[in-house]
Amino acid sequence: MSRAHRVVIVGGGFGGLCAARALRRAPVEVTLVDRRNHHLFQPLLYQVATGGLSPANIASPLRALLKRQRNARVLLAEVVDLDLEARQLALDGDERLAYDSLVVAAGAGKSYFGRREWQPLAPGLKSLEDATAIRRRLLLAFERAEREADEARRRRLLTFVVIGGGPTGVELAGAMAEVAFRTLPGELRRVRRGEARVILVEAGERLLPAFVPPLSAAAELGLERLGVDVRCGWPVADLSPGRLHLRSAEDGREAVLETANVFWAAGVAPSPLGRRLAEQSGARCDRAGRVIVGPDCSVPGRPEVFVVGDLAHFAHGLAAPLPGLAPVAMQQGRYVARRIRDRLRRRSTPAFRYVDKGAMATIGRSLAVAEIGRFRFAGFFAWLTWLFVHLMYLTEFENRVLVLIQWGWNYVTRNRSARLITEPAADPGAEAAGRTFP
């Protein structure tokens, strides 16, 4: 070949970044395209949302991560369309980007099950902006309650509801319980201990459905010990300002929660790039919108196009498709990099096989549940394992010793120093002085 083989990777998450890294020594030109300038360690977003960690603790600039990889460049751009025929991507600003191999690792956003109008009422947790927005709502509710004389209004302000009993919902509810029941009470004067409530609502019959029932039970018990009111079997019927309507999955009776704070951890929606890929390649998508990929993670009929991570539906030789976990994305990313290298060397590559690293979820401070192969355990040891594994991942791409220190510090002092209420507005400080007299 005269010029180097051009590999374009869409998405700087676990899958895309691992693919880029694994092409380090390959005779290719790597272009990593992302809408954000940073790789985000999503599993710890809930810590940012509850003031335990700063955004910079769990995010690293993609440029810094790929700085030393001379065959890689980073483009901060939005992929607006793709043309598999012409082997080109259309980026925002009418820029076109040609590729020889394409790796689509665009991940997933939030899903409100078609009820977009719920989104402003129940912020989700997918980006750093989401996390700081949730942090802001959580802390502002307490500030308003501290100024509120009316009992009923104060109660509504101090009722926090997390929707969704998966790992994100469980971790968020647990962390919120700590802020509400341990961190803040000592700092407030009017709000009394026990006035705040944290409620975790799950539509299904148990928390953490991806785990075995005993661990679901352990999670529920752990959350209740932290003071979280867990309600399984209650799908959301409707959501309006200040009111959450639930309908029992069992007997259909209604329950209404008066609350000013609803947070969404219920569903994810794969990037629309998936369906666009399918339209053009004749590949199929599953109901959620994930692209059903071949044994080598490529799109049927398009051997040069790969899909990895949360956007991929991979089920070859498996009872169920692989879950949307970081290890899956990382392994798939490395695999397609190898596949591309092999192809350039005219070598064949065995089909992708996922090495199960197990799954874990924390339940607040010093308690977690873990399923690692045949081993299933809950408790402090599981939490240590969780901490260790997550710090390993965190340090995968960058030295994160500082996070460990800050974490240890917060753990020992029960301090949550990142409890900042910053305004979403572009530049509110600007007329700060002026604002004093509207």
Place this chain on the structure above:
Amino acid sequence: MSRAHRVVIVGGGFGGLCAARALRRAPVEVTLVDRRNHHLFQPLLYQVATGGLSPANIASPLRALLKRQRNARVLLAEVVDLDLEARQLALDGDERLAYDSLVVAAGAGKSYFGRREWQPLAPGLKSLEDATAIRRRLLLAFERAEREADEARRRRLLTFVVIGGGPTGVELAGAMAEVAFRTLPGELRRVRRGEARVILVEAGERLLPAFVPPLSAAAELGLERLGVDVRCGWPVADLSPGRLHLRSAEDGREAVLETANVFWAAGVAPSPLGRRLAEQSGARCDRAGRVIVGPDCSVPGRPEVFVVGDLAHFAHGLAAPLPGLAPVAMQQGRYVARRIRDRLRRRSTPAFRYVDKGAMATIGRSLAVAEIGRFRFAGFFAWLTWLFVHLMYLTEFENRVLVLIQWGWNYVTRNRSARLITEPAADPGAEAAGRTFP
């Protein structure tokens, strides 16, 4: 007295926080009112604006800082008006707050010398939102340049202009030069070394006018060594998108800078609360809008009302009024606390006397200028002094060992890990998936 003496403090900056702390053991009820939930260490804002530190590194929740002071409470509220006759403040939400003693430490915002229309074109640096907004613009400019094929447009994107040669402008320009000339070049592929320019514009004839001329010269030399293009004697004539018009103070000739990035470090405007105070008390304000206070920092005719910090004009027995520095605010805050205690004990208090701690400014990495009493020095030792003094202040209210570590880390590795582009919009992550196809 039957009930405790009520002290209301407006503003949780250096002055207000020191006043609250100094009333720790007094038989009073302290209420600290602030529009923000955090105390901000403003001298290091420029580090956040250039990705060296995280917002949480230089800000602490006011509640956490006053948690153990049982006679103090914190209100997150906006002071919309005051009534000195009735001894009451009007807060947002029609709340009224009565006081027996009032300490106004509302500080200052940004001033565009009456050209408010410049504000969106040239963001200033007063709040955390300002800092993250500037960080965003700085980093986005490089990202756009990396995608820009047109030389001229790229040049405009890579021209960064800081307006104002005071400490903030000097520190900001120096830090931006490091990002532009040291941190980023290795991470960019299309943008070549030397394409970026950092220009510091000052209307007066020299930088750091508050310091002696030799130190101004040292600062200018230091900045030029870092690659900053320093232009003194060039007041801003006009500002339009992409264009900055300067007019020479000397001969009035015009100069136009083609730039997409202008940052404002030129002026501060005391809080409008000052003029409101003056209207009601008959006190006078100086031209800037600072309240001219008596020898005990009280408002003439209102012995129970005090003004401290950037909002106060204190000149008793001095050639010039005290500058708007943290040490002045802190000393005044402690002084009025003592004054209030003494009055409750029917004791008199000698007039306020400022103990000059000197002034300092850093010029990028490992260079600073310092004026401490008769000692004037510039260089690495001044920088170490600056670092030491600032860390002392930083740890005044809270243990900030982490900041020291992160700082040391960044210093050694030349790393700026907090280089995150986060969107100002409330919750952009929300339709992230959706945004892919507008």
